[in-house]
Amino acid sequence: MRRSPSRSALVPVLLAAVAATGPLLRGQDVLLGAQRIVIADGTELDDGRVLLRQGKVAYVGAEIPAEARTRARRVDYGAATVVPGFVLATATLGQDQDLAERALPFTPDLRAAEAFDPWHEDLLALPQYGITAVGLSPASANVAGGLAALVKPGRERGALGPDLFVALSLIAPARTAERPPSSLMGVVDLLRSAFEAVRTGLATGPDAAVLREAMQTTRPVFVHADTFAELNAALDLARDFGLRLVLVGATEARKVLPRLVQQQAGLVLGSLSPEARLEQLTLPVALAEAGVAFGFGGSPARMRLSAALAVHHGLDRRTALQALTRGPADLLEQAAAIGSLRQGSAADFVVFRGDPLDLGSALVATWIDGELVHGEAPTTRGEAEPTAAAGVR
Amino acid sequence: MRIPFQRLIPLVCLLGALAGPAHCQEPTPEPTPAPVPEVTTPAPETPPEPTPRRRPRRPAVVIEAGTVHPVAGPAIADGVVVIRGERIVGIGKRGEVEVPENAVVRSFPTGHAYPGLVDAATDAFTDSALRGDAGLDAGDALADVLLRRHDREDELARAGITTAYVTLDTPALLRGQGAIVRPTGSGFVLWEGHERAGLGLRLTNGAAPGHALQRQQQFDAADALFEGLDEYRKTLTDHEEALTKYRKEFDEYLTWHRNKQPKEGDAAGAKPTTTAEPAPEPPKTDTAPRTEPGEGGRRRRGGPPRDGAAELLAALENLFAAAPQDPPKQDPKPAPADAAAPEQPADGTKKPDESKEGPKRPSYPKAPAQNPQKDVLLRVLDGELPLRVEAHRADELRAALRLQETRTIPVMVVERAHGADKVADQLALHGIPAVLTDVLPDSLPPVYEDFDPTTLPAQLQRAGVAFAIASGSGRRADVLRLMAATAIGGGLDADAALRAITLTPAEILGVAGDTGSLAVGKFGDVLVCDRPLFQSDCRVLLVLGKGRAEYEAN
Numbered sequence: 001m002r003r004s005p006s007r008s009a010l011v012p013v014l015l016a017a018v019a020a021t022g023p024l025l026r027g028q029d030v031l032l033g034a035q036r037i038v039i040a041d042g043t044e045l046d047d048g049r050v051l052l053r054q055g056k057v058a059y060v061g062a063e064i065p066a067e068a069r070t071r072a073r074r075v076d077y078g079a080a081t082v083v084p085g086f087v088l089a090t091a092t093l094g095q096d097q098d099l100a101e102r103a104l105p106f107t108p109d110l111r112a113a114e115a116f117d118p119w120h121e122d123l124l125a126l127p128q129y130g131i132t133a134v135g136l137s138p139a140s141a142n143v144a145g146g147l148a149a150l151v152k153p154g155r156e157r158g159a160l161g162p163d164l165f166v167a168l169s170l171i172a173p174a175r176t177a178e179r180p181p182s183s184l185m186g187v188v189d190l191l192r193s194a195f196e197a198v199r200t201g202l203a204t205g206p207d208a209a210v211l212r213e214a215m216q217t218t219r220p221v222f223v224h225a226d227t228f229a230e231l232n233a234a235l236d237l238a239r240d241f242g243l244r245l246v247l248v249g250a251t252e253a254r255k256v257l258p259r260l261v262q263q264q265a266g267l268v269l270g271s272l273s274p275e276a277r278l279e280q281l282t283l284p285v286a287l288a289e290a291g292v293a294f295g296f297g298g299s300p301a302r303m304r305l306s307a308a309l310a311v312h313h314g315l316d317r318r319t320a321l322q323a324l325t326r327g328p329a330d331l332l333e334q335a336a337a338i339g340s341l342r343q344g345s346a347a348d349f350v351v352f353r354g355d356p357l358d359l360g361s362a363l364v365a366t367w368i369d370g371e372l373v374h375g376e377a378p379t380t381r382g383e384a385e386p387t388a389a390a391g392v393r
Numbered sequence: 394m395r396i397p398f399q400r401l402i403p404l405v406c407l408l409g410a411l412a413g414p415a416h417c418q419e420p421t422p423e424p425t426p427a428p429v430p431e432v433t434t435p436a437p438e439t440p441p442e443p444t445p446r447r448r449p450r451r452p453a454v455v456i457e458a459g460t461v462h463p464v465a466g467p468a469i470a471d472g473v474v475v476i477r478g479e480r481i482v483g484i485g486k487r488g489e490v491e492v493p494e495n496a497v498v499r500s501f502p503t504g505h506a507y508p509g510l511v512d513a514a515t516d517a518f519t520d521s522a523l524r525g526d527a528g529l530d531a532g533d534a535l536a537d538v539l540l541r542r543h544d545r546e547d548e549l550a551r552a553g554i555t556t557a558y559v560t561l562d563t564p565a566l567l568r569g570q571g572a573i574v575r576p577t578g579s580g581f582v583l584w585e586g587h588e589r590a591g592l593g594l595r596l597t598n599g600a601a602p603g604h605a606l607q608r609q610q611q612f613d614a615a616d617a618l619f620e621g622l623d624e625y626r627k628t629l630t631d632h633e634e635a636l637t638k639y640r641k642e643f644d645e646y647l648t649w650h651r652n653k654q655p656k657e658g659d660a661a662g663a664k665p666t667t668t669a670e671p672a673p674e675p676p677k678t679d680t681a682p683r684t685e686p687g688e689g690g691r692r693r694r695g696g697p698p699r700d701g702a703a704e705l706l707a708a709l710e711n712l713f714a715a716a717p718q719d720p721p722k723q724d725p726k727p728a729p730a731d732a733a734a735p736e737q738p739a740d741g742t743k744k745p746d747e748s749k750e751g752p753k754r755p756s757y758p759k760a761p762a763q764n765p766q767k768d769v770l771l772r773v774l775d776g777e778l779p780l781r782v783e784a785h786r787a788d789e790l791r792a793a794l795r796l797q798e799t800r801t802i803p804v805m806v807v808e809r810a811h812g813a814d815k816v817a818d819q820l821a822l823h824g825i826p827a828v829l830t831d832v833l834p835d836s837l838p839p840v841y842e843d844f845d846p847t848t849l850p851a852q853l854q855r856a857g858v859a860f861a862i863a864s865g866s867g868r869r870a871d872v873l874r875l876m877a878a879t880a881i882g883g884g885l886d887a888d889a890a891l892r893a894i895t896l897t898p899a900e901i902l903g904v905a906g907d908t909g910s911l912a913v914g915k916f917g918d919v920l921v922c923d924r925p926l927f928q929s930d931c932r933v934l935l936v937l938g939k940g941r942a943e944y945e946a947n
């Protein structure tokens with residue numbers, strides 16, 4: 001009589017089977033469901049479905065083929081709200097020392113991607129705040145810091161795609177007595193001279209190549225500027241050299257609002273604080289009313305709080321959510337890939353128990369490229385378990 | 394004893410000027426000198442009784458709201474709150490609650506009515522100089538220095554806050570006595586009887602870098618504050634006993650001298666017998682030495698009781714005693730040789746010793762040295778004043794627990810308490826509530842990166858620790874409800890979050906009988922919003938404080 005295999009012998013076999021099917025599971029379509037799914041600004045699904053395939057949004061709502069529906073793995077969050085993952089347009093993620101060449105003020109060709117550490121704890125913490133993509137940027141300690149890169153949290157991911165914007169800085173950290181320039185006028189003169197040399201063809205080399213791209217508007221320019229003088233200087237440079245300008249910080253943006261509208265400049269706001277002055281807390285409302293494109297930035301832990309404070313002081317919810325998702329993606333010129341759940345976008349999304357702009361809505365889960373990286377995944381309709389199958393971090 | 398004439402005139406004048414009707418005495422007519430005219434002051438005309446002014450009665454106020462959230466009970470759909478005067482007289486479902494005639498009805502069909510919020514810790518109504526004052530001590534009362542207008546606009550009423558405890562976050566070890574205020578549309582009013590509602594103690598170095606030994610020094614310094622209080626209390630008690638004994642002895646002294654028999658042969662100018670009542674007890678006026686230490690934060694230095702009548706009588710007695718004695722009249726008949734011994738009565742009893750001078754005048758007991766700080770600390774030990782301890786880390790909280798245990802402090806509240814989750818069971822066991830002011834994400838300095846302020850309220854709820862969520866600053870008054878919302882996002886129940894900014898802080902402040910929930914008998918403190926309180930775009934429509942509108946949206 002044949003003897004049946006013992007239980008202990010079956011365990012390694014099962015484990016091997018699970019390991020072998022892991023890639024298959026990861027490759028399997030995912031049918032995402034929730035009571036409310038925000039696809040993009042102005043497009044929402046009530047009790048809708050989104051089909052995810054190979055890390056991207058394949059189909060939305062009624063467009064999902066019936067056959068795909070049946071074959072897909074169902075992930076249904078029940079009464080939750082699903083929104084696109086938040087995009088942090090510019091950040092150094094705690095790597096300021098490695099993202100600024102302090103001995104030299106002008107290094108526009110240095111690449112932040114070459115200092116990217118996918119294991120950095122600040123990067124790994126982003127999903128708990130709902131952030132799924134970041135513009136890793138050179139620090140503001142250089143007048144021309146270099147080229148930013150789009151990165152996503154996750155140990156197996158590196159910099160994605162080509163370099164993003166070129167980072168310039170007019171604020172105090174870029175002006176130091178340790179090396180020139182040490183004043184705002186010195187900084188502005190340095191930049192003007194550099195751009196002028198490129199325009200007249202006198203400058204060559206990788207530095208000049210980056211500035212040429214900026215002047216040809218093939219690469220946006222993110223400029224750190226806070227005060228009225230700094231903002232004006234940045235706007236003057238953009239006007240004189242045809243730059244596609246995005247201002248970072250812009251604490252006194254209200255004072256240059258007409259110019260922002262006229263020159264169609266974008267803004268990445270710093271973190272809003274409850275102790276901030278009222279004019280700062282109502283700045284998003286003023287920008288929205290003026291039609292200025294902006295996104296919330298600053299501290300990753302405070303992005304959602306900034307949006308909630310803006311709503312608290314009169315910003316409408318739709319604009320606030322856009323300023324967390326599609327808005328910064330537009331500023332990075334990456335809206336085709338991130339910031340929404342349209343067909344073809346990356347399957348980056350965040351699940352909340354309620355509206356994400358209400359601080360009482362707990363963050364349930366964060367997915368990046370179709371994989372769960374933080375939180376809970378439901379096993380049956382509406383129920384979540386603390387540890388999920390393959391893909392959980 | 395014969396009183397010289399020249400001493401009588403000023404005495405009579407003094408009597409006429411100082412003595413009231415109870416002490417008015419008819420002078421005995423002198424045979425020789427002319428009678429001194431009495432100086433009497435004409436009795437003032439009795440003013441006519443003022444007609445009592447009748448204050449116009451405020452009409453009752455009725456708040457109708459789509460949802461009424463009493464806090465102490467379940468939410469009421471389509472509810473009403475009826476307020477008469479300052480207090481709630483009815484609450485319930487519309488149609489089931491009697492509405493007074495001529496009541497002013499405010500209707501908010503889709504609105505939400507809540508109790509006025511209670512902020513358990515704020516620095517509102519203090520200026521920057523006070524907030525940075527490192528020289529405060531226990532004797533300082535913040536109620537004496539609060540400002541309606543200063544370097545910052547604190548609009549607590551606009552944020553829906555109708556009760557707040559004002560305290561300071563200064564580097565001082567003892568931060569003075571906090572005050573409970575009632576924010577109004579124009580500033581605030583002090584809550585009568587709660588002007589000194591807690592004593593602040595700093596048991597932390599905060600985010601400043603330091604090590605455990607440094608913190609231990611701070612703990613020891615805090616514990617040392619309570620050293621010697623028993624001895625100090627004893628000196629106060631001994632002084633009270635000595636005062637009582639003094640009063641008794643002084644009464645005996647006065648009584649003896651009043652009842653003293655005049656000597657045989659004294660002239661008619663002997664002191665007239667009086668029918669004055671015994672010296673009255675020193676009146677318990679504000680000028681009397683305070684029996685309750687710490688009252689008002691400072692004590693008047695001790696001294697003799699300032700009572701006019703007793704003082705006058707004592708002065709008279711001293712004067713008579715000091716008056717020069719007239720030489721005894723020469724007896725024309727020499728005493729018999731065998732009359733050395735005084736004549737004794739025939740019945741065998743002995744005559745009283747005429748040379749006895751009676752009891753000595755007692756000395757007023759010297760008051761002990763004043764120590765306002767110790768007076769306040771004694772109030773803390775007696776449970777009259779809560780001790781509010783700022784402690785951040787778990788070791789600081791344990792030090793607070795040790796302090797409470799070793800010094801038997803009846804009422805203690807911990808503030809900030811970032812590491813409270815690690816000692817939650819101890820806090821629950823000792824019944825020590827927590828006031829949390831750092832609940833928003835990323836609200837702690839980097840040195841506290843291991844603490845998660847957003848989930849702490851939920852952890853304390855699970856452990857059974859009472860806690861309040863407070864703004865901590867007048868600048869954050871507007872986001873008090875967002876802080877509570879953040880706690881919900883961290884796992885706290887919505888009901889518990891609402892309680893943490895209403896009824897629980899009221900209980901911590903000792904005013905839960907008057908505010909903190911919508912209930913009959915409590916103050917008409919009502920907050921009306923256009924949507925649920927914890928939504929980010931919730932807008933405050935109306936704030937009532939004791940039934941009066943303190944804020945109303947346009």
